[in-house]
Amino acid sequence: MRYNPVTKKIVDELIQILGPKNVFTDVEKMxxxxxxxxxxxxxxxxxxxxxxxxxAEEIAxxxxxxxxxxxxxxxxxxxxxxxxxxxxxxxxxxxxxxxMNKVIExxxxxxxxxxxxxxxTNEVNALIKEQGLFYAGYPMSLETCYLGGNIAExxxxxxxxxxxxxxxxxxxxxxxxxxxxxxxxxxxxxxxxTGYDLKQLIVGSEGTLGIVxxxxxxxxxxxxxxxxxxxxxxxxKDAIDCVPVIMAKGLIPTGIEFMDKLSVQTSCExxxxxxxxxxxxxxxLIEMDGTSQEQVERDTEAIGDLCMENGAIEVYVADNxxxxxxxxxxxxxxxxxxxxxxxxxxxxxxxxxxxxxxxxIPELDRISEKYNIKIPCYGxxxxxxxxxxxVKNPDSTLEEWHDLVPKALRELYExxxxxxxxxxxxxxxxxxxxxxxxxxxxxxxxxxxxxxxxAWDPNYIMNPGKIFDLE
Amino acid sequence: MRYNPVTKKIVDELIQILGPKNVFTDVEKMxxxxxxxxxxxxxxxxxxxxxxxxxAEEIAxxxxxxxxxxxxxxxxxxxxxxxxxxxxxxxxxxxxxxxMNKVIExxxxxxxxxxxxxxxTNEVNALIKEQGLFYAGYPMSLETCYLGGNIAExxxxxxxxxxxxxxxxxxxxxxxxxxxxxxxxxxxxxxxxTGYDLKQLIVGSEGTLGIVxxxxxxxxxxxxxxxxxxxxxxxxKDAIDCVPVIMAKGLIPTGIEFMDKLSVQTSCExxxxxxxxxxxxxxxLIEMDGTSQEQVERDTEAIGDLCMENGAIEVYVADNxxxxxxxxxxxxxxxxxxxxxxxxxxxxxxxxxxxxxxxxIPELDRISEKYNIKIPCYGxxxxxxxxxxxVKNPDSTLEEWHDLVPKALRELYExxxxxxxxxxxxxxxxxxxxxxxxxxxxxxxxxxxxxxxxAWDPNYIMNPGKIFDLE
Numbered sequence: 001m002r003y004n005p006v007t008k009k010i011v012d013e014l015i016q017i018l019g020p021k022n023v024f025t026d027v028e029k030m031x032x033x034x035x036x037x038x039x040x041x042x043x044x045x046x047x048x049x050x051x052x053x054x055x056a057e058e059i060a061x062x063x064x065x066x067x068x069x070x071x072x073x074x075x076x077x078x079x080x081x082x083x084x085x086x087x088x089x090x091x092x093x094x095x096x097x098x099x100m101n102k103v104i105e106x107x108x109x110x111x112x113x114x115x116x117x118x119x120x121t122n123e124v125n126a127l128i129k130e131q132g133l134f135y136a137g138y139p140m141s142l143e144t145c146y147l148g149g150n151i152a153e154x155x156x157x158x159x160x161x162x163x164x165x166x167x168x169x170x171x172x173x174x175x176x177x178x179x180x181x182x183x184x185x186x187x188x189x190x191x192x193x194t195g196y197d198l199k200q201l202i203v204g205s206e207g208t209l210g211i212v213x214x215x216x217x218x219x220x221x222x223x224x225x226x227x228x229x230x231x232x233x234x235x236x237k238d239a240i241d242c243v244p245v246i247m248a249k250g251l252i253p254t255g256i257e258f259m260d261k262l263s264v265q266t267s268c269e270x271x272x273x274x275x276x277x278x279x280x281x282x283x284x285l286i287e288m289d290g291t292s293q294e295q296v297e298r299d300t301e302a303i304g305d306l307c308m309e310n311g312a313i314e315v316y317v318a319d320n321x322x323x324x325x326x327x328x329x330x331x332x333x334x335x336x337x338x339x340x341x342x343x344x345x346x347x348x349x350x351x352x353x354x355x356x357x358x359x360x361i362p363e364l365d366r367i368s369e370k371y372n373i374k375i376p377c378y379g380x381x382x383x384x385x386x387x388x389x390x391v392k393n394p395d396s397t398l399e400e401w402h403d404l405v406p407k408a409l410r411e412l413y414e415x416x417x418x419x420x421x422x423x424x425x426x427x428x429x430x431x432x433x434x435x436x437x438x439x440x441x442x443x444x445x446x447x448x449x450x451x452x453x454x455a456w457d458p459n460y461i462m463n464p465g466k467i468f469d470l471e
Numbered sequence: 472m473r474y475n476p477v478t479k480k481i482v483d484e485l486i487q488i489l490g491p492k493n494v495f496t497d498v499e500k501m502x503x504x505x506x507x508x509x510x511x512x513x514x515x516x517x518x519x520x521x522x523x524x525x526x527a528e529e530i531a532x533x534x535x536x537x538x539x540x541x542x543x544x545x546x547x548x549x550x551x552x553x554x555x556x557x558x559x560x561x562x563x564x565x566x567x568x569x570x571m572n573k574v575i576e577x578x579x580x581x582x583x584x585x586x587x588x589x590x591x592t593n594e595v596n597a598l599i600k601e602q603g604l605f606y607a608g609y610p611m612s613l614e615t616c617y618l619g620g621n622i623a624e625x626x627x628x629x630x631x632x633x634x635x636x637x638x639x640x641x642x643x644x645x646x647x648x649x650x651x652x653x654x655x656x657x658x659x660x661x662x663x664x665t666g667y668d669l670k671q672l673i674v675g676s677e678g679t680l681g682i683v684x685x686x687x688x689x690x691x692x693x694x695x696x697x698x699x700x701x702x703x704x705x706x707x708k709d710a711i712d713c714v715p716v717i718m719a720k721g722l723i724p725t726g727i728e729f730m731d732k733l734s735v736q737t738s739c740e741x742x743x744x745x746x747x748x749x750x751x752x753x754x755x756l757i758e759m760d761g762t763s764q765e766q767v768e769r770d771t772e773a774i775g776d777l778c779m780e781n782g783a784i785e786v787y788v789a790d791n792x793x794x795x796x797x798x799x800x801x802x803x804x805x806x807x808x809x810x811x812x813x814x815x816x817x818x819x820x821x822x823x824x825x826x827x828x829x830x831x832i833p834e835l836d837r838i839s840e841k842y843n844i845k846i847p848c849y850g851x852x853x854x855x856x857x858x859x860x861x862v863k864n865p866d867s868t869l870e871e872w873h874d875l876v877p878k879a880l881r882e883l884y885e886x887x888x889x890x891x892x893x894x895x896x897x898x899x900x901x902x903x904x905x906x907x908x909x910x911x912x913x914x915x916x917x918x919x920x921x922x923x924x925x926a927w928d929p930n931y932i933m934n935p936g937k938i939f940d941l942e
Contacts, residue, residue, distance in 0.1 A: 030577075058741075060642065066731060085493055085920055099612060105825070107824075108719065109474045109715050109719055109825070109826035110824045110825055110826045111718070111719070111825075112824075132721065153663075153664060154664050156662050160661065160662060161661070164639075165662050167668075167671075167801070168639070175921065177915065181915035182915075183913050183915045183916045183919070184913065184916075185916065186895065187824070187891050188824035188825075188891055188893070189822050189823070189824065189855065189892065189893060189896070190632070190822070190825070190853075190854040190855055190856070190895055191625075191627050191631060191636050191822055191851075191854050191856060191896045192822055192893045192895070192896060192897075193625050193675045193895050193897060193898070193899050193900070194893035194894050194895045194900060194908075194911060195530060195679075195900060195908065195912055195917070195920050195938055195939070196672060196675070196920045196923065196938075197625070197638075197671060197674070197675050197676075198916065198919055198920065200668060200671040200672070201667060201671070201672050202637075202666060203668065204664045204667070204668050205668075210548075211665075219721070223720035228488070241659065244580050247582070248579065248580055248582065250692035254606070254607065260698065275560045291766075292763070292766055293761055295762075295766060314687065315635070351660050351661070351662055351663055352660070353583075353658070353659035353660065354580070354581055354582075354659075354661070355577075355580035355581045360491055363862065380662075382661075384661055384662070384663050385659040385662055391712060419660050420659055420660075421658070421660065422660060422663045422665035424663070424664050424665050425661075425663060425664065426658070426661045426662055426664060427664070428664050429664070429665060429666060437665075437666065440665060441665065441666055442654050442655065444648065444652035444653075445654045445656065445666075445669065446657075448648065448654070448665070448669055449666050449667045449669065451923075451926040452667065452922075452923055452926060452929055454926065455922040455923060455925065455926035456922055466664055467667075
């Protein structure tokens, strides 16, 4: 074991840096910091001490202490992650940015905001909505997740087809490096080739290359026109087959979300909601936005017609806010609903080229049959990113479940790779998927990643045990 | 000196790998590979051998040879670079990708193309234009530059305000690493968080982290409507002051290009062209595009009105292809024209936050006066990226010029830094700007860059002497 325990002396030193209120070791209080949205039983791990710093300087001091004493640090946002990235798997220091939630600046002339990374993502948009602006980089969990977590995972969301993911909107970062230095990467700049793009390397590095304490994010003009289509299909295959057809048309929807029957039903029951034709075998939820209502309506109609010509049973237009919000709420709550109904599950995040998603559905059917488990599926079909969810069969034992999951996943990942895909589109590798990295990533590429990690963090104190293991 | 000379034995081994036609050492033939678009006298350097491989496998073998024998390799595209990035400053092997210009695949369903990196950028767009598609990541030098060079520099261009720069369109890369391994980074994926984003680290790394042999690029629907405004102002200050006003309006132009009087005149004389009111003190060239002619015209009119309310003398609408192409040709040829008229110059590439560009103009005036040199200025004002060009005063000696340039640049860069800017927006650091890196980049950030370089290329054989020096 490479790490030292957190002794009383170290806790005292942390208290000296942060004050007694921001350092705690009582088990009851620490429990909430021992897991994220992955299975507590499978991935949960208690930290030895939890700290809640409020400045980059404090964090830098803690990081230097951790290097000196060989104590691992696990940075943590809201704990809403889906791959175990914020779990202190080697114990040590759990560093929560929860108190770092200040808005440093709203810079209207540059259409940027400077924020601490402990801010809840949705609050960002609430602050600028009235000025006709929005931050487009947010994920589906925007009501609870922190900006820092979005950056760590390079989170996607329901608008990524048109607007891209978090990384496109991160213009600058304040980072505490694994050696305890504070650096400012990027800035309020549209373009910048002054040396390597370290900012973009940090985005999506899951807290293994440092702790992001501030971010400068780009704002976009809030679209004034919006329309949603709920398109019903007989079965998942018909719905998914339609997605590349829409994408190739050249009209750019904000998002194309896919939901199979079980996903819609489970979420509707959880919310006590009903959608038209819940009986349909699958649905696409297609959003269009823009600055001209006329144009948006014309594009929406064109897409609706295209869907009807390509296997849809029925097309509903949701053109008012209430109906749109109802449908999106069903979509947003699928993961949460499945967690309640089927707590023993594996929520997947594969991503393939758009044109290859139709090939995934029969493979899910095949794996589902072979292992006698349900695999409901939903996700960001317009990005080729599907959240197939392996759900434990109530008739089988936990032992059987733990035995079959890696086998089923290996089959799914093998197909994904064969189709030119990868095993995570937006949830990250974290703890949950690291054992599959060697199968999906070329060994030489993995060595390049590890070389960066080792060069920046030679003591492996920064969020160790995530993405890959190091010897 | 850390490198060994290229001996006859090594040349023979290169011939074994590549064939005799693709290895040459005659000085006359090598001369063309000894410089780029920066000053030959100041930055030029002869290679010891030039090679023109045709596959990644050949390149991998050469890289392994170079590591074994400690010979530097300088990768080279079209040689149209503006920062000396492709100059073999330590001699050694000059590796030109000129024969690697094959189109591997045009994938319409995924709207992507797979290309070798020696292809001329403009040819990419010629191939897909009829299908209503375009590659939006191209720079101003598209008629001569190679895709590989665009990727190495993360090149920008005249459409970056709306479409962003090269990096946004690079979805996948085939890379020969500095150790001579071949890796595939990214893929035909809209999103991907399967480990660190090495692809984006390679973009803009100026060939110092490996040689990009293939790229998968994203295509965009070709806009069917386009309009250009040529807006005249009394002086540069009035023109630049107007840019943040336009940007804050929320209408997103394709680009906002700025040209001062001397830039327009010089390019017009070079092209034997005339624009209306060449006598104006400065111009903005504003392009709008979209899918609806009506919408584009409405937006164009709104921007025209806004300009007239904010200091413009006159607004010309160029709504047909011929006039648009004439104006853009003037803009594209400014750098070339200045090179002919004033070959002794320093073409700069500073980038600042949009709202800060008005503060740059008086500083240019001040520096111009202080050092008694002309500093014509043009560039991508909508990105905050200005190509101020220091031009040698014909009355002064070369010695005086070489003495004053670093002083004048240090003043310009200091102001740029103070305004939150950086010293290169799209041309790169290369050879030309590396001596200023320590002044603009925090030492801790520079150490992080160097740590990656050292970890990946411990023998420093891959394009050494660029971006920063290593001891």
